[in-house]
Amino acid sequence: MSALLTDLYQLTMAAGYWLAGKTAERATFELFVRRLPENRNFILAAGLPQAVDYLLNLRFSEEDVRYLRTLEQFARLPEAFFDTLRAFRFTGDVFAVPEGTPLFAGEPLLTLRAPLMEAQLPETYLLATLGFQTLIATKAARMVEAAGGRGVVEFGTRRAHSPGAGVLAGRAAYIGGCLGTSNTLAGKDFGIPVFGTAAHSWVMSFPTELEAFRRLQELLGPATTYLIDSYDTLEGARRAASLGKPLWGVRLDSGNLVELAREVRAILDAAGLPDAKIMATGDLNEYKILELAAGGAPIDAYGVGTDLATSSDAPRLGAVYKLVEMEVAGERRYTAKYSEEKATIPGAKQVFRYAHHDVLGRAGECPAPDCEALLKPLILGGKLVQPLPSATEARARARAALDRMPKKLKSLFECDPAYPVELSDELQHLMEEVRQQARVNGT
């Protein structure tokens, strides 16, 4: 894991902290979203194993050091600085909300406390990996909600923002409630069910559609899913039906899905195949799924690609990573930004989840007996202190939390008022104190 996969300013700051003799200072950063993405009433935390893997394996190779020395900003730095890079290990503490937990605006997904340089450097990577998977898990939860009990499968790798993003999208979509993914590497690496049978090119590579269908049945038996829209959808349905059992069903990928699903259902039923299923694909999203369901289309499963793997209606989570505390020579200093639109709350925090509201409090506060403190220790002194739940466990956690969640929060549109997140008295007190102090100092 190259330490250069970060913004250059993390590295210039590292050099600056080193030069300024600030290496013994400890910093606490929090990763959170200021505002929920449009039309979302919650986000679903995801991406922790990749974040942990990064932190525990973050290194500067000799090649990395050589590259840095070619940059003007680093050219004059003494060898001792590069030795510091060569010896770099993450030695800090990380507290994180378990994957699959719904969160609201302002609630940290992750808190990181470490010597300043170690805490600063990972910002870019942590935001990108936690931000992306959280975005996709959240999007998947919307699709699954709209599907109202019918299965949703993630098919989006080809439209993901790079092949690697496709692997992580498959993982995150599964946590968000999808049945599985078409991404085979995601299946292998994360133990996620994988789905897929054949494409239009399969049909077209045989002289006739019927021969293509027969060959597919020979190959897949009871898993056979005929893609029936290459030439004429209803004709395709008749050809599929003529082959009888075994089959799983058929897939529709174009046309008016409500009408076609009804007509195809009738063809399958008439052929004595009432158990044959209909899957719909083709530029679907949660709104179209809702419409199909509302229109009573006899669709048994949905395959969603582009709009899921890119979270196309809200392709950015807007997560931030903010310095909230410094510890310098044993003394603690709380930090915040007061600029117009981007103010932050000082001090390390904890999220206390009650039955019907959350309280954002200070990290040290004693939780009431009837609430759960969501940020749990994950890495202490650079060592993982508890095994990470699997994607399957995270998915189960998400399912349970979503089942408990008030229905209105699961709307595909923004609900008003938002879920109540209160600030604890202690946190409000700290905010006031820090702001006063800043006024006195003129910073």
Place this chain on the structure above:
Amino acid sequence: MSALLTDLYQLTMAAGYWLAGKTAERATFELFVRRLPENRNFILAAGLPQAVDYLLNLRFSEEDVRYLRTLEQFARLPEAFFDTLRAFRFTGDVFAVPEGTPLFAGEPLLTLRAPLMEAQLPETYLLATLGFQTLIATKAARMVEAAGGRGVVEFGTRRAHSPGAGVLAGRAAYIGGCLGTSNTLAGKDFGIPVFGTAAHSWVMSFPTELEAFRRLQELLGPATTYLIDSYDTLEGARRAASLGKPLWGVRLDSGNLVELAREVRAILDAAGLPDAKIMATGDLNEYKILELAAGGAPIDAYGVGTDLATSSDAPRLGAVYKLVEMEVAGERRYTAKYSEEKATIPGAKQVFRYAHHDVLGRAGECPAPDCEALLKPLILGGKLVQPLPSATEARARARAALDRMPKKLKSLFECDPAYPVELSDELQHLMEEVRQQARVNGT
């Protein structure tokens, strides 16, 4: 490069082709976009080196084979099939449009001809890597056009769809005309200029803003760029100005950028620093850049993150990879899809670029002397036949092409009529022939 980073159906089809004895059949696929993304009048091709790297290094490891055998669909396949996977090498031909070339709807970025299984398997990866970089290069070109000569730097890794996507976004944005990127690994791996100085956390980690600024100047000298909005932007500008030279300038990251830029400019000028520059950042995109430029804001450079690295107004390119020809036992068969919205044109194609229009013709057609055939041989018989241009060369190609392009195509909005792309007589003739044939066969 794991061959499992693909959709499962590519692998089930591979098994099916193998079982059906179709391994000697050769297929030609084309990668193109059916429609341009909203508000785009062209796309800028990018991502070829990653596509080539994938094709030349595509392998099934023993671990990959072991995983596949755990799947029901593969459990009954004979060992000989898995031996075929173990021996898998890409042996086909690839023709591609050079990176940095503007393209229009329907024009192939890449044509791939290979034995059926080798041609099918790479679909997912090729679409994701070429699609993503083309999307971002196109988006970057819009930003650069809007900036009208002021520099644009890519700062989006933290909001990219995974850290790896951030590296590729930095590369693609550079090809699209950005001055460089904040992604240090993109700088190292692709020889792209890297930019970045310090974040809000730098300012906040020192007891006062002034001390933070002084330390930055010590570190960076003439490259010093003060981020002045942590507490109060104008106060920050005065503090920065008080330190005099050396400096590059200041960065504004929030507030009304037109007003603030004017006031900050006045502060810098009054302090005898007329050469100090102003960079603007903070949720910018091409429309906001256009407004800032139109408002006469004295901004010298723009840093763009989220909206660039996610192409947020159009986060999907919608590229497809379609079978257009089969060669079976020496006989050629042309393939197409006739379904309602997703019809395709049969036969391998070539893009002939004339001065004021393009012609989409058949691959074998003889080009007129006054046009350029854009699809050029890249891999023949599994071997790279010409070195790939660097990102810097691709960027220069894009710049030259964009300079020649009619102004109206560079609008941030859709222009009507679209750029003329005609079909050659030979291609039209083939289309008609294939459609007739399909009617006769009833496929």
